Amino acid sequence: MDDNHYLTTYEAALAVVATGMKKARLKPDTLVINAIIGAMLFSVGGMLNLVVHSVFPGIKENNPGLLRLLQGSFYPIGLFYVVVMGAELFNANVLFFTVALCRRGISVLDLLINWFITWWFNLVGNIFVGYIISHFSNTTSSDAFIEGSHELLASKMEYSFVQNLIKGMAGNFFVCMAIHLQIMAKPLHVKFLMLYLPILTFISLDFTHCVADMYIVIIGKINHSPAPWGEICWKLLLPGTIGNIIGGVFFGIVICWYMHIYVVERDKKELNLPIYEFRDQQPELMQDSRVVRQKDPIYHDDVEAKEDAKEKNSISNSNDSSGSEVLETQSNFEPRPFLASHASAISRLSNRRKNSLSSVRSPRNVFPVYGMEEPLTRERTIAGDRAHAGEVTDEANDDNDDDDANEARSIGSQLVRIFTTRSRKDTSNDC
Secondary structure (H helix, E strand, O other): OOOOOEOOHHHHHHHHHHHHHHHHOOOHHHHHHHHHHHHHHHHHHHHHHHHHHHHOOOHHHHOHHHHHHHHHHHHHHHHHHHHHHOOOOHHHHHHHHHHHHHOOOOOHHHHHHHHHHHHHHHHHHHHHHHHHHHHOOOOOOOHHHHHHHHHHHHHHOOOOHHHHHHHHHHHHHHHHHHHHHHHOEOOHHHHHHHHHHHHHHHHHOOOOOHHHHHHHHHHHHHOOOOOOHHHHHHHHHHHHHHHHHHHHHHHHHHHHHHHHHHHHHHHHHHOOOOOOOOOEOOOOOOOOOOEOOOOOOOOOHHHHHHHHHHHHHHHHHHOHHHHHHHHHHHHHOOOOOHHHHHHHHHHHHHHHHHHHOOOOEOOOOOOOOOOOEOOOHHHHHHHOOOOOOOOOOHHHHHHHHHOHHHOOOOHHHHHHHHHHHHHHHHHHHHO
16 A cells, blocks of 8 residues: 555554544534534535436436435535535544544543534534525425425335334444545545445435435425424434444444454554554644654655664774674665664654654643653553553653643533532532
8 A cells, every 4th residue: 555645444443533532622613613514515415316306307216226326426425525624424423433432532421512512513504505505595496396305305204213223223334434434545536436435335225314314304394395393303313313323333343443443453462563653643633633654744864864874883983893794794684674664763753853842742632643752641542552551650640730721621521620620619618
């Protein structure tokens, strides 16, 4: 694989964890706006789906297979917009927060807050698109579009609670697969292909996606569909949401965390393999996190060459005769593997940067940042450095109070901190 363009499954799984941790630190206003925008972008698939049902008369009766394939081809467009714009989608966050929770990068409270907010404001975004963009612009007010919206909603209401629950499990399994696969690829055209294949599969098989169904429900009810709201919520939205959670959690725990993180690290330990040194470099907040796979942008080959030259000169100056023998012996060796040579270069550059840059501890609640001081115990554990996970230094304990002002906190931890502080104040006042 090209180191600049693709990640392994293990690296992609770590990127899922890092992305979940970053999403847990979003401010409430940012989370709300991103959830609304995410639904607006994703609803593109629903609008195109409505076009197919409306402007191709008789396609459902004469060629239902072609209709399914067209549906599956359109929905990946909306998901692609969500991914590249860094917006919030409930179904994708089921994956991010499940894996981050398994890795102990977030709390259960962080997960519940994000899922609750993204679901409801994804609904708000679909309502905005349905009423303002589609209805008040008269885009979907013709007889053909009214009939098509009725057919779409009626097709969803044909299934029972249990059937939609199972369809929701399968639907979000494929959505999470699409999100996980696109993280492995950096080029945008490859990202779209990785999204296209799983989404084409689950839409063509008529599985359920709760956010996609929101637009169908909204536009159907705007056009006076006879389906009652109570039946829509009970038979479609509720089982679809529960099924999406079950399917996404299953994919996140079994495939992303167990197969691609736990098993890989367990085998490394049992086989005594070297620890992979590259860590997350903290890219744009709203984009998927990436494990470092490139050289430091400041210190390039010239720095490595100077370091190697200094080492060789020091050896030759200190002991000419023995040094020549050592160099001659080393020249007979095979070249070092890429990982080992690059890891040693990274280690040398890390020491250089520690001396030249201000000593700042790697921040809390994020993956350890390359080039900064040693992270705290919890962050080392999240990143897979479990060798010293049980050792908490006195320096780390001393920094706990000093760094509180600069700590990157998640919404859940902020709420816990507020309530615990209030309870302590109330107790002191009572005394």
